[in-house]
Amino acid sequence: MKVKRLSKECWYPAVSSWGVNMPYDENFFHEELILKENQTPNQMTPLLLSNYGQCIYKKEGFKAKFEKDYILVDDDCIVQKLDNLKQAFKYCSENYFEKNEIAIADELKVGISYNTWMHAPIDITQEKTLDYAKKLLDLGLPPSTLIIDDKWSYNYGSLNFEKAKFKEPKKMIEELHNMGFKVMLWFCPFVSFKTYTYNLYYHNNWLLKEDNKPYKLKWWNETSACVDLRNEEAFNYLKNRMDRLINIGIDGFKMDGGDSLFYLKEHEPDKQSYLWSKLASYFKYNEIRVDFNTPGMSIFERLCDKKHSFGNGGIKDIVPASLALGLGGHPFFATDMVGGGEVQDIRDKCELQKDIFISHIQIGLLMPNIQFSILPDKVLGKDLYILKALLNQRKEYEPYLNELAKISSKTKEPIVRLLEYEFPNQGFSHITDMFMLGDKYLVVPITKKNETSKEISLPKGSKWQFEECIYNGGEKIKIDLVQEKLAVIKKI
Numbered sequence: 001m002k003v004k005r006l007s008k009e010c011w012y013p014a015v016s017s018w019g020v021n022m023p024y025d026e027n028f029f030h031e032e033l034i035l036k037e038n039q040t041p042n043q044m045t046p047l048l049l050s051n052y053g054q055c056i057y058k059k060e061g062f063k064a065k066f067e068k069d070y071i072l073v074d075d076d077c078i079v080q081k082l083d084n085l086k087q088a089f090k091y092c093s094e095n096y097f098e099k100n101e102i103a104i105a106d107e108l109k110v111g112i113s114y115n116t117w118m119h120a121p122i123d124i125t126q127e128k129t130l131d132y133a134k135k136l137l138d139l140g141l142p143p144s145t146l147i148i149d150d151k152w153s154y155n156y157g158s159l160n161f162e163k164a165k166f167k168e169p170k171k172m173i174e175e176l177h178n179m180g181f182k183v184m185l186w187f188c189p190f191v192s193f194k195t196y197t198y199n200l201y202y203h204n205n206w207l208l209k210e211d212n213k214p215y216k217l218k219w220w221n222e223t224s225a226c227v228d229l230r231n232e233e234a235f236n237y238l239k240n241r242m243d244r245l246i247n248i249g250i251d252g253f254k255m256d257g258g259d260s261l262f263y264l265k266e267h268e269p270d271k272q273s274y275l276w277s278k279l280a281s282y283f284k285y286n287e288i289r290v291d292f293n294t295p296g297m298s299i300f301e302r303l304c305d306k307k308h309s310f311g312n313g314g315i316k317d318i319v320p321a322s323l324a325l326g327l328g329g330h331p332f333f334a335t336d337m338v339g340g341g342e343v344q345d346i347r348d349k350c351e352l353q354k355d356i357f358i359s360h361i362q363i364g365l366l367m368p369n370i371q372f373s374i375l376p377d378k379v380l381g382k383d384l385y386i387l388k389a390l391l392n393q394r395k396e397y398e399p400y401l402n403e404l405a406k407i408s409s410k411t412k413e414p415i416v417r418l419l420e421y422e423f424p425n426q427g428f429s430h431i432t433d434m435f436m437l438g439d440k441y442l443v444v445p446i447t448k449k450n451e452t453s454k455e456i457s458l459p460k461g462s463k464w465q466f467e468e469c470i471y472n473g474g475e476k477i478k479i480d481l482v483q484e485k486l487a488v489i490k491k492i
Contacts, residue, residue, distance in 0.1 A: 002070040003079055009052050010429040011071075012085070012327055012418070014045035014295075016303060019324030020317045022432055023051070029068045036061020037269050038260035038292045041304040042321070045295050045328035047092060051420050051429045053082035055092055059293060061270060084424035089327060093412045097329045098296030102409045105252070105284040107144050107182060108300040109332050109405040110398060111369050112391075114141075115254075117149035117186075118337055118373035124151055126166040133179055135375055140388060143180030145285060147254045150186050156224055157191035157198065159241045173249035183250055184285050188257035189238075189276055190217065190224035198225055206234035208267050217262055229275035230268065239282060252285020259290045287334075295329020296412040302333060302371070306340040306360075308350050310449045314340060315356060318363050319447060320432040326414025332405070335364045337373035352379045355449065358386055358483045362445035365394050365486050366437050368401065368415055389484045397437070397488075404438045423459040437488075444479065444487040453480050458489070465490045 010023035013033060017040035024031075035046040035058075046061040048054075048071075056064065058077045065072040073079075078096075082088045107113075114136060120128045129148055137143065154162045161169040176183050191198050191207065201207050208215040208228045217226045227234050242253060258276030260269035270292040280286040281298040288299045303321050307314040318335050325333055338360045339352055357379045364370035376387045404415045414421070417436040419428035434444045434456075442464070444454055458464045460473040466489045471477055481487055 001073050001075045001077060001079070003054065003056060003073060004070050005066075005068070006050075006052050006054075009050050009054070010420075011048050011050045011066075012324065014047040014049065014324060014328035015040060016042040016044075016321045016325040016328065019320035019322070019432070020312065022320055022324060023429055024066060025430070026068070029066045031066045033064045033066070034061075035064065036292075037265075038273060038290070040290075041259060041261075042290055043294075043301060043325055043328055043330060044292050046293055047096075047295075047328065049085055049088045049092070049327055051085050051424065053084045053088045055080050055082070055088040057092060057096055059096070061293070085418070085421050086424065089421070090411075090413070093296070093329065096295070097412050098294075098298075100296075100298070102296065102332065102412070103284065103298040104286065104300050104332060105145070105182070106405075108285065108287075108369060109409070110401045111144050112142060113145040113147070113334060113369055113371045114181075115147040115149055115337055115341075115371055115373045117147075118339065118341055119375060121149075122151050124148060124165070126169065126172045130172060130175060132375075133176055133181055136372075137179060139375065139377060139384070141372070141376075141391075144182070145184060145251070146176060146181040147184045147186060147287065149254065150221070150256075152185060153187070155192035155195050155197070156188060156222070157195065157201070157227075159187060159245065170248045177249065182252070182285055184252045184254050184287065185245065185250055186254040186256055188219075188255075189227045189229065189272075190219060190222075190257060191227060192222065192224055201225065201227065201234070204233065206231050206237070208263070210264060215264065215267070219257065219262060226262070228267070229272050229279070235275065235279065239279060242279075242283070246283070252283040252287075253280065254287040255280040256289060258288070260292055299330075300332050300334075300369070301325060301330045303336045305342040306336045307342045308340040308345050308352060308356055310356060310359070310447075313342075315359050315363070315447055318360070319435060319445070322367060322416050323414075323418050323432060323435060326416050327418075329412045331408035331412060331415045332368050334369040334371040335360070335367055337371050338364060338376075339374055339379065341373060354380060354383060355483075359446045361387060361390055362483075362486050363447065365390055365445070366397055366401070366441070366443050366488070368405065370394075386484045390486060393486055397441070400438065400440065419459065423461070426459055427457065428459070440491050442489040442491070444481065444489065446481050446483065451481055453478055454487075456489070459491075462491045465492050
């Protein structure tokens with residue numbers, strides 16, 4: 001099927017990892033996008049939307065070959081034409097996304113969260129977890145959700161605390177709750193070989209296979225077996241083991257792995273990924289990094305691990321990826337851990353830079369959830385006041401964020417929006433380094449090294465206020481960017 005490309009039409013894929021390449025305009029042709037068997041490390045909704053209101057969707061995924069005058073897609077794709085990007089999104093939300101309200105915890109919808117990963121990678125213990133929580137409070141950070149990341153259990157698949165590291169996990173959880181934290185645990189769909197859990201899964205025929213033998217899956221930590229989530233008994237067993245952890249006080253789970261790219265074709269990769277997200281959705285406190293076609297599902301998303309860099313894979317990617325994520329039907333998310341959570345940076349003992357750290361704070365400040373791992377004072381030192389100033393600024397906008405969250409829970413509409421989404425046909429189709437918070441605030445974070453100012457064309461149709469100055473819509477203005485205060489321009 002050929003979908004006509006209109007003059008100066010721009011296309012936006014609902015694939016977070018491709019956000020940095022948005023939009024696909026008249027210069028993007030002789031290229032093929034594969035919106036199935038998700039080969040990205042992040043979220044994919046098999047949906048393309050245009051600034052002129054066209055949308056292309058197929059539940060099972062599709063290929064899209066971009067030619068100069070048309071896009072070649074599968075014959076059974078659904079193609080609709082609305083008036084603009086916002087209308088196209090709303091049509092898709094009403095017709096193709098999950099109908100139920102997004103029922104994740106309010107603290108995830110709008111809040112601050114913490115993760116032990118970059119603070120204590122690989123060697124997390126009960127003592128280090130409690131010490132981390134206490135230090136967060138000592139820094140004046142509010143208690144919220146705290147994720148205990150990898151290496152809390154004996155081996156992959158056991159879902160039991162390692163006693164040498166966590167002598168009294170129930171007591172630890174109680175202490176964290178008394179401090180005001182909710183507690184989440186990291187886990188994955190992988191099972192370590194030569195373990196009791198492996199034998200249990202093997203004898204119940206609950207593992208994925210290759211050539212009639214347990215599939216040996218290579219991932220970032222080891223080579224493991226993998227649960228076949230299509231097996232209802234295996235799925236329910238995992239759910240029951242998770243419920244046992246809930247019964248001792250755990251509030252929810254960070255669901256890692258589940259990447260379509262880990263699986264063989266016969267494993268139905270996208271279905272495995274979907275079911276991993278479905279398992280997460282049973283718990284109000286959850287976090288998912290990668291999924292396929294789950295728009296509007298009750299899951300809290302996280303962008304994939306970001307490099308500690310201003311370049312590709314780092315700061316440069318975050319705003320566009322967040323914008324693409326919203327178009328994919330995921331309004332609630334975190335932009336990875338502040339400063340980046342890329343494992344290679346840990347292995348290379350990357351020296352953390354203040355300007356990158358502060359830029360990441362600015363970018364995430366008015367997004368639904370901002371997540372920390374490294375204790376901010378370790379990076380900022382005497383400049384810790386910058387963090388406190390920014391978090392105080394966030395408090396000013398939390399009532400509006402909560403207002404947006406209530407609406408988006410039902411409609412699935414993005415909280416973080418492209419300017420093109422709110423102001424169609426005004427020349428904003430290529431702007432992806434700033435964003436609209438709802439329909440009221442234009443947010444302009446520092447996204448480049450040594451960036452101290454930015455020229456902005458203000459949308460027409462309203463007046464705008466920045467600091468004490470009032471501007472007419474359509475004006476071009478130059479604003480100063482400073483580290484200690486995020487630039488926010490208010491529509492009035």
